[in-house]
Amino acid sequence: MRSIDVVVTFPKDCAVKLRARVAAMVAFCASIPAIASSSTNWANVEPQALIAVDDDVTRNISTQGFFDGIRISEYRFSENGYDWHLLRFSRIDDAEGPNWVVPHDDENAAFDAMIAAIKQYGGVGIAVNSGTGSARRQSGWGLCGVRVAPVDSCDPNRNFDARAPLFTQAFVAQFQAGLPVVALHTNGHGFSGDGQGGRGDVTILDREAYGRGQIKARRYGRLAVNAPPELDNADTLALAAFLVKNGGPSENDNTCGLAMSQAGIHFWHEPVGVSDGSLSNYLAINQPDTAYMNAESRTEIDLAVAASRHAFMIATYLNECRTSGNQPAPKP
Ligand SMILES: [Zn+2]
Numbered sequence: 001m002r003s004i005d006v007v008v009t010f011p012k013d014c015a016v017k018l019r020a021r022v023a024a025m026v027a028f029c030a031s032i033p034a035i036a037s038s039s040t041n042w043a044n045v046e047p048q049a050l051i052a053v054d055d056d057v058t059r060n061i062s063t064q065g066f067f068d069g070i071r072i073s074e075y076r077f078s079e080n081g082y083d084w085h086l087l088r089f090s091r092i093d094d095a096e097g098p099n100w101v102v103p104h105d106d107e108n109a110a111f112d113a114m115i116a117a118i119k120q121y122g123g124v125g126i127a128v129n130s131g132t133g134s135a136r137r138q139s140g141w142g143l144c145g146v147r148v149a150p151v152d153s154c155d156p157n158r159n160f161d162a163r164a165p166l167f168t169q170a171f172v173a174q175f176q177a178g179l180p181v182v183a184l185h186t187n188g189h190g191f192s193g194d195g196q197g198g199r200g201d202v203t204i205l206d207r208e209a210y211g212r213g214q215i216k217a218r219r220y221g222r223l224a225v226n227a228p229p230e231l232d233n234a235d236t237l238a239l240a241a242f243l244v245k246n247g248g249p250s251e252n253d254n255t256c257g258l259a260m261s262q263a264g265i266h267f268w269h270e271p272v273g274v275s276d277g278s279l280s281n282y283l284a285i286n287q288p289d290t291a292y293m294n295a296e297s298r299t300e301i302d303l304a305v306a307a308s309r310h311a312f313m314i315a316t317y318l319n320e321c322r323t324s325g326n327q328p329a330p331k332p
Contacts (some may be wrong), residue, residue, distance in 0.1 A: 054132070114127065207223075257269055
């Protein structure tokens with residue numbers, strides 16, 4: 001990039017108009033790199049080249065056929081004081097399918113579930129790679145998503161915001177219109193406040209009721225009906241966001257949540273007022289017509305156990321919520 005200094009004298013109101021034009025041109029030019037880089041900066045990479053780079057690839061590469069039929073590309077960029085490395089996965093036959101996201105690198109079962117889902121359903125998946133250490137947050141120094149002060153680590157799932165356009169668009173620009181976004185997470189056992197050292201981020205339970213010894217769904221939550229034993233824990237749940245200003249979940253979301261809970265999955269309609277920088281909040285506010293489901297599976301030592309819950313939640317969602325109409329209208 002080159003800058004040019006020019007000094008010219010104009011009549012005053014002409015100079016004011018010119019300054020406004022230049023400001024508009026600068027703003028226009030500034031908007032171009034964010035859009036261009038999200039669509040063109042992905043570079044193909046072989047899994048072998050990622051062995052010393054990403055623990056998810058290292059963990060799986062010796063499993064026979066794990067990456068067979070999968071194309072990988074990567075995108076590195078820096079923004080707001082953080083260096084990001086995203087990995088994009090799709091089938092070699094480019095089969096269309098849902099848009100998959102794994103924002104937390106320490107949630108290994110979610111990564112494994114995503115690759116299995118791409119093989120089964122197609123679509124594009126994006127995972128954050130924090131490095132070989134499989135960290136939850138990216139180290140750096142700067143503004144992270146909606147935070148107002150600089151911090152020394154950034155939770156990727158708090159960085160979806162207009163103030164992080166490169167990061168946000170790297171994901172959003174890959175989303176195929178008319179197909180749902182499915183975010184995959186794992187969730188710690190219990191929740192802070194359960195009095196038993198729980199560390200999970202999210203639960204289907206009402207915490208106050210739990211404190212009184214009652215098991216009750218949190219507000220806007222639906223307890224699973226006859227949950228199969230492998231899903232019957234309060235840390236495994238599916239969720240979709242809705243805007244508080246709309247007064248409640250849409251009819252389609254309600255139908256979807258009801259169908260999911262009746263299929264044995266805890267389901268929470270997450271109310272969103274002001275964004276917390278998560279993908280669910282970002283999409284609810286900025287792309288409310290995009291169908292979204294977040295599958296949280298309780299963390300397990302055996303990754304396959306946790307990933308099998310993701311697989312069940314995905315299959316149920318694609319089955320039940322497609323017929324319920326919880327899909328944006330296909331684009332012509
Ligand atoms: Zn997560």
